[in-house]
Amino acid sequence: MNGADYHLSLGPFQGITDAPFRNVFKRHFGGIDKFYTPFFTGIHKEDHAKNLQGEEIDPKCNDVETLTPQILSTDAEEILRFAKQCKQLGYKEINLNMGCPFPRVANKKRGCGLLPYPDMVETMLERIFEKIDIKFSVKCRLGYFNPEEIEVILPIFNKFPLSELIIHPRIGKQLYKGEADVERFKALIPYINAPLVYNGDIVSKESFERIRMEIQPVNQFMLGRGLLANPFLAEEIKDCRASLAMTKTDRLHNYVLDLYNDRLRHAGGSPKVLGRMKELWSYLMNSFEEPQVVWRKIKKTNTLKEYEDAVEYVFMNVLLSSEESNSKNSL
Numbered sequence: 001m002n003g004a005d006y007h008l009s010l011g012p013f014q015g016i017t018d019a020p021f022r023n024v025f026k027r028h029f030g031g032i033d034k035f036y037t038p039f040f041t042g043i044h045k046e047d048h049a050k051n052l053q054g055e056e057i058d059p060k061c062n063d064v065e066t067l068t069p070q071i072l073s074t075d076a077e078e079i080l081r082f083a084k085q086c087k088q089l090g091y092k093e094i095n096l097n098m099g100c101p102f103p104r105v106a107n108k109k110r111g112c113g114l115l116p117y118p119d120m121v122e123t124m125l126e127r128i129f130e131k132i133d134i135k136f137s138v139k140c141r142l143g144y145f146n147p148e149e150i151e152v153i154l155p156i157f158n159k160f161p162l163s164e165l166i167i168h169p170r171i172g173k174q175l176y177k178g179e180a181d182v183e184r185f186k187a188l189i190p191y192i193n194a195p196l197v198y199n200g201d202i203v204s205k206e207s208f209e210r211i212r213m214e215i216q217p218v219n220q221f222m223l224g225r226g227l228l229a230n231p232f233l234a235e236e237i238k239d240c241r242a243s244l245a246m247t248k249t250d251r252l253h254n255y256v257l258d259l260y261n262d263r264l265r266h267a268g269g270s271p272k273v274l275g276r277m278k279e280l281w282s283y284l285m286n287s288f289e290e291p292q293v294v295w296r297k298i299k300k301t302n303t304l305k306e307y308e309d310a311v312e313y314v315f316m317n318v319l320l321s322s323e324e325s326n327s328k329n330s331l
């Protein structure tokens with residue numbers, strides 16, 4: 001199998017991978033075939049719901065062919081409202097978030113908090129599939145409390161024509177700690193009807209290869225924190241460097257400046273953008289030889305000027321981990 005045979009997507013990150021991020025990322029890096037919006041909630045209106053009016057979902061600012069809008073809900077009617085409006089906007093698929101592990105979500109039986117309740121899942125999916133006329137995919141974990149929960153849920157998923165099932169093999173109670181359980185993911189493969197996507201702990205070409213070998217013949221992978229830490233990751237996996245003319249350092253620098261300036265434009269120059277940039281840097285610092293030096297420099301900035309100076313300092317003084325593979329193997 002060569003790189004072109006892999007299908008790579010970027011997982012959604014609430015607060016990071018919004019439309020400006022996705023568009024800037026695509027201008028600077030290659031290798032990602034598909035994107036997902038961070039989850040939407042509160043689709044109360046039948047038409048033109050307020051939160052479906054912004055640029056996050058506006059087809060003028062997004063590629064409807066390669067972007068799948070995601071919803072966090074357990075209400076079939078709300079999911080259908082979302083599906084209808086996404087379809088009107090030109091999207092081809094929606095995704096249901098059954099993976100969010102945060103207690104304020106999961107305790108309300110939303111996100112992965114729904115996984116211990118197979119009857120609710122079945123009723124919800126029955127109602128959705130009675131009416132939905134757009135592709136419908138699910139992103140989930142192995143469970144909320146324990147990793148056996150998925151074994152009860154899979155036969156239910158199999159009753160419905162999901163366009164895709166993305167599994168992140170952790171349980172909700174782990175949040176993002178510990179390791180993704182690739183063994184368990186592998187054991188599930190024969191029991192899944194839907195096109196299957198693996199997500200979790202792909203942080204380098206090496207970890208990608210290790211996981212890929214383990215879970216053959218799965219050839220769809222969702223990248224997450226590994227790509228935020230090393231935006232070259234998809235290019236490295238596919239051996240398709242988008243620009244040979246520039247060094248990786250210059251490409252990374254341009255990307256960070258472009259994203260910052262874009263966010264600044266959107267925020268009308270407000271220092272609010274610092275929060276979002278810092279959140280990205282909490283991953284991106286791992287591209288550098290001294291991540292903690294980088295993080296301390298960026299984290300303490302309070303004004304736009306301080307931030308801009310810190311970024312220049314980092315690119316002038318701290319080396320990338322490597323010109324060839326610049327992601328640390330751990331997150």
Ligand SMILES: Cc1cc2nc3c(=O)[nH]c(=O)nc-3n(C[C@H](O)[C@H](O)[C@H](O)COP(=O)(O)O)c2cc1C
Pocket residue numbers: 011012013014015037038039070097099100139168176180199200201202222223224225226
């Ligand atoms: C801050 C943060 C926000 C996230 N937001 C979302 C989200 O909106 N929807 C979703 O499906 N997953 C979300 N995720 C999960 C990631 O998309 C991904 O599944 C997770 O990081 C595991 O993949 P990784 O081990 O490759 O990072 C989020 C994760 C983090 C850390």
